[in-house]
Amino acid sequence: MSGKPESSSFFVNPIQPKDTTSVPEITKISSIGRSEFAKDMPNPRRFDEALWHADGQFETVPPSFTSLRLSEVPKTGGDTLWASGYELYDRFSQPLRSFFEGLTATFIGDGYTMSAEKFKDRMEIHDGPRGSPQNVGKELKAVHPVVRTHPVSGWKCIFPVGPRDPRDYGAPKYINELSTLESERILGWFYDLVSQNHDMSVRFRWRNKNDMGSSVSASDFVDADVQQRSGTTAVLSTVQPSTTKVLVRGLVYEWQALGRRRISTLAASHERMRWLVSKLM
Numbered sequence: 001m002s003g004k005p006e007s008s009s010f011f012v013n014p015i016q017p018k019d020t021t022s023v024p025e026i027t028k029i030s031s032i033g034r035s036e037f038a039k040d041m042p043n044p045r046r047f048d049e050a051l052w053h054a055d056g057q058f059e060t061v062p063p064s065f066t067s068l069r070l071s072e073v074p075k076t077g078g079d080t081l082w083a084s085g086y087e088l089y090d091r092f093s094q095p096l097r098s099f100f101e102g103l104t105a106t107f108i109g110d111g112y113t114m115s116a117e118k119f120k121d122r123m124e125i126h127d128g129p130r131g132s133p134q135n136v137g138k139e140l141k142a143v144h145p146v147v148r149t150h151p152v153s154g155w156k157c158i159f160p161v162g163p164r165d166p167r168d169y170g171a172p173k174y175i176n177e178l179s180t181l182e183s184e185r186i187l188g189w190f191y192d193l194v195s196q197n198h199d200m201s202v203r204f205r206w207r208n209k210n211d212m213g214s215s216v217s218a219s220d221f222v223d224a225d226v227q228q229r230s231g232t233t234a235v236l237s238t239v240q241p242s243t244t245k246v247l248v249r250g251l252v253y254e255w256q257a258l259g260r261r262r263i264s265t266l267a268a269s270h271e272r273m274r275w276l277v278s279k280l281m
């Protein structure tokens with residue numbers, strides 16, 4: 001985890017057990033705990049699947065990197081999928097990309113607040129800091145740009161992907177500059193593009209106990225089929241999402257970011273030019 005700002009550290013899940021000896025930076029995940037949460041909900045079967053999301057988007061400094069280890073792997077199925085926010089950005093035409101770049105979205109972790117209330121005899125909202133001195137307080141709410149630049153790659157990606165319903169732990173609630181209907185349609189469009197295009201995602205099959213997967217939650221979304229499983233996650237926070245800032249050796253710099261496809265095209269033409277020049281010499 002070199003190159004992160006000094007103030008950033010491992011993310012602390014906003015819901016913590018009241019009496020515990022466990023490490024707050026390590027979050028236990030369990031399909032049994034999830035079923036318990038869903039038990040009294042309308043239509044609890046919908047909790048048999050996890051929906052596309054990125055962790056902790058309601059924090060001022062959301063997680064940037066996620067690792068997931070399963071100590072109990074699903075007997076069959078139960079794959080985890082990750083999808084690319086870079087690719088989502090690149091799927092839109094230039095006029096739409098420019099339009100999205102002027103927008104901000106509000107993210108609220110009301111699913112966590114609801115869960116803490118439901119299990120208040122043993123759980124509570126941890127008021128921080130949760131991986132950054134900026135992640136404090138019991139109000140789990142943040143405003144971030146719709147198009148953010150990944151702090152390490154410097155590439156642009158679309159950030160607000162996730163269910164909006166708190167019962168599904170949804171975080172991206174609305175786009176601030178648009179009407180309710182416009183916001184719903186655009187957030188729904190982002191979500192649909194991720195869920196309906198298999199060529200934007202990778203599939204990870206859990207085979208052995210203690211297998212690990214890791215992802216870049218600043219630019220990736222995750223979806224999991226919730227077969228019986230348990231394990232732990234450890235997640236690192238780095239910087240506040242921005243359209244123009246990148247991290248170099250722990251320091252934040254302004255950067256004129258581009259999309260991944262544009263950078264690949266520029267790199268390819270640079271390579272062609274070098275090849276041409278080498279032939280002419």
Ligand SMILES: [Fe+2]
Nearest residue numbers: 053054055222
């Ligand atoms: Fe997650």
